[in-house]
């Protein structure tokens with residue numbers, strides 16, 4: 407239902423612009439957990455922004471339920487890369503979630519329960535009355551996560567949402583995200599440059615090449631039940647396979663940068 411067809415993206419004027427993406431195609435299935443994995447600058451955020459309708463393609467198309475995506479849609483939701491950027495600084499923790507529920511027209515009688523559940527989930531229940539500026543960076547990020555999940559979008563677009571969290575909090579967020587995903591049946595497109603994170607979470611992992619003209623080197627199926635044992639044989643095997651694809655890519659980009 408999320409179809410990416412031969413997407414190409416050039417920044418700047420066509421003649422001397424920077425071709426970030428070239429020939430990206432994939433069908434993301436309803437309810438799938440799909441990871442975009444690749445080195446810094448390969449175009450992960452660009453592709454996610456295109457799927458969100460925030461960024462235009464230069465050619466090709468993205469469609470959602472058969473309709474071409476050309477603007478940000480109500481039933482999709484975006485995570486921003488830097489924590490805190492999308493929170494409203496003059497609203498409290500609780501009000502930030504309520505605001506999102508109102509914008510998304512969630513019936514008012516459900517607000518109380520949703521706010522409580524989601525703040526508990528990310529351990530911010532005791533901080534309801536605080537302003538974003540009174541929270542730590544990790545807490546702000548958890549608030550963003552709670553808010554995005556609270557509106558139950560059909561497709562959740564997450565751009566390195568846990569990158570700034572400490573390892574323990576990140577593992578807890580992984581477990582919670584998987585729990586919510588399994589309960590709601592949402593489709594998730596998740597950007598990361600962390601191989602282990604992709605293996606822990608994804609149904610499929612798209613490995614992207616270094617740009618310019620970044621494309622999918624391979625799409626790997628991770629056909630293993632969750633929670634996944636990070637000490638298991640499949641883990642080492644998948645990790646090795648991905649590393650083998652990415653190592654020459656990273657060398658190439660390092661060589662180019664001199």
Ligand SMILES: Nc1ncnc2c1ncn2[C@@H]1O[C@H](COP(=O)(O)OP(=O)(O)OP(=O)(O)O)[C@@H](O)[C@H]1O
Nearest residue numbers: 417424426445446447448449450451452453599617
């Ligand atoms: N608005 C823009 N104008 C020109 N070039 C851009 C613009 N946005 C991104 N780029 C370039 O496109 C390429 C892909 O950028 P993008 O942000 O999508 O990478 P990324 O994979 O998300 O990187 P990171 O892991 O560091 O977040 C980069 O080379 C970047 O410099």
Ligand SMILES: [Mg+2]
Nearest residue numbers: 450451452487
């Ligand atoms: Mg990015």
